Amino acid sequence: MRVLVVTAVAPEAEAVGAADCGAEVLVGGVGPAAVAARTAVALAAGPDRRGPYDLVVSAGIGGGFAPYAPVGSLVVAETIVAADLGAGLPDGGWLAVDELGFGRSGHRPPPELARAAVELTGALYAPVLTVSTVTGSAARAAELTGRHPRAGAEAMEGFGVAEAADLHGLPVLEIRAISNAVGPRDRDAWRIKDALTALTEGFRRLRPLFEGPVPRSALSPSKES
Template identity: 60%
Template sequence: MRVLVVTAVPVERDAVTRAFGNGTEVSVRPVPGAEIHRTGPFDVLAGGAGPASAAASAAFALASDRYDLVISAGIGGGFAGAAPVGSLVVAGRIGAADLGAETPAGFVPVTDLGFGRVWHFPPGSLVSAVAAATGAVTGDILTVSTVTGSAERAAALLAGHPGAVAEAMEGFGVAEAADRLGLPALEIRAVSNAVGPRDRDAWRIGDALAALTDAFGKLIPVLEGWTTHHDRDHS
């Protein structure tokens, strides 16, 4: 199987490819303004920060080759009590938390305005298998265009999305691109900081990147097993 992994920045891409060593890595350049690093069954792309860049880069990559699965991966913020710093999360749902409109009554998601969508649903059997293999927390991962920087905003996100375990900036964009081709999407995040007031001194980016490397080192047998059962279920 071929898997496209889309990260935001090169340091996240390198954390993924580091799981497989450097001996099998080949760099190719089918995506304008970026490059894909091929390692085993994974093509890993640093597609840029934010949902728009992630969607555009993923779409270019998906148009250049055949893939069976798309993964949005990287580091992100974890909600207190659900995903502590240093933990791993895998999305049961991938949501666009701020896609909609502000009204006098509060935020209204775009779906309540009568169009669009705000959720993508990764394959449940794959989410369960990844969580079992990696020890990841499962729940909603929210895609935001502005990273949360206050306790008030964190509380508002949880009030609107009580199943949220983490926030990041690219998952929904990657899932949108995958959906255009009818491909399943997954989101995996290693938690580098708590969602809430920004305290850079408390961030553990190095630990999160190491957790991301460790997680991808455990994924190949999971994906091979899921593909076998998935193909059998759809034969």
């Protein structure tokens, strides 16, 4: 299959490229808006002599929710959740955008593809949260886990990539290598180099998946609202 991997920044793209997994890599920018725009433009460029894309993958480093996703581990998204797209309530509650009647708050990657990626990489299979502001406090981490108790990771681009892929009728995966724990911001504790190494190894292990045919179950991307 022909795969487009979208990362936020160049070091992540270089880590994926070092895996020699057969995918094309796009640096899409930081945050859901920038990456959605650049992914949509790349997909809209149209098929070339090698044909159109079959799969889009959002990839990079991210924060892991303890104890499920320790630093250096991988997470494959079971669902890609727009975790801060909605409305806060006076009592501290939260309404997701779909609960407000506007759009959707998540995408569910094709389970057959996602589980194959999990089996090849040994990754955790769990929801990945897309946020516009990286979590920097225990209170914010508790808020997120209260709403998403099974969350494995947070990052800033997955939902944007998924929206662009969906516009083109393409299946999407999200794969995150964990560089830090979600919670109080401690930049000295981040292990970006270790996470990038894990990202390279993970994509190296994904080569058999990318070289295979597109599963029929992936031809109609599923949505999570």
